[in-house]
Amino acid sequence: MKEVKIGCGKPTGTVVGEPAKKKPLERTDPEKKEAAMVTAKVGGKAPDFQAPAFYKGKFIQVKLSDYLKKWTCLCFYPGDFTFV
Amino acid sequence: MLSVSVDSHFVHKVWQDEELSKMVKGGVPFPMVSDAGGKVGRVYGVYDEIAGVNVRGRFIIDPDGVIQAMEILTPPVGRNVSELIRQIQAFQHVRKTKGAEATPSGWTPGKPTLKPGPELVGKVWKVWKPDLAF
Numbered sequence: 001m002k003e004v005k006i007g008c009g010k011p012t013g014t015v016v017g018e019p020a021k022k023k024p025l026e027r028t029d030p031e032k033k034e035a036a037m038v039t040a041k042v043g044g045k046a047p048d049f050q051a052p053a054f055y056k057g058k059f060i061q062v063k064l065s066d067y068l069k070k071w072t073c074l075c076f077y078p079g080d081f082t083f084v
Numbered sequence: 085m086l087s088v089s090v091d092s093h094f095v096h097k098v099w100q101d102e103e104l105s106k107m108v109k110g111g112v113p114f115p116m117v118s119d120a121g122g123k124v125g126r127v128y129g130v131y132d133e134i135a136g137v138n139v140r141g142r143f144i145i146d147p148d149g150v151i152q153a154m155e156i157l158t159p160p161v162g163r164n165v166s167e168l169i170r171q172i173q174a175f176q177h178v179r180k181t182k183g184a185e186a187t188p189s190g191w192t193p194g195k196p197t198l199k200p201g202p203e204l205v206g207k208v209w210k211v212w213k214p215d216l217a218f
Contacts, residue, residue: 062086
């Protein structure tokens, strides 16, 4: 089976449909504040992220912007094996 | 559909194999995303720093990547899937009419929509009754 490189879950710092910032943001980088301000609100573009996932028996890397052009539901919950 | 929790993708696998596949034939049919550390939950405003988990946040995102709806619950109360589907149907209808129609409270496919404009001001009572909200 092909090995898929899987990183940890992290926001890209931009909204879906916009390229990620080229260089990693430095503490003094004025863009850092802007990137940190990308938050979810209705009527606004969804903050993009990439993260590992389990899907159809495989581990994959998911990127929210791959779901552009589709209706998407993002559903957070407290934890696996919880009750509700 | 993407589900997200702070559990690792390995734990997602075990949960799917050991429990979810016994509730849903073949297991849940969508990617189970791992947000270890809650970095994604933080930008969506659903990460509880004290508990260290993401609370029940649900976001409907349209094909342009715009968040059309969000609902956030504390952990002990579950969601209503019928209401999620109703909202998606309503947003899809509004999008299809390019915003010419709006869906009043309780709208489901087949119920009357509203066409906002000068003629409707003060006249909603003629075309919409509170019974339609339920």
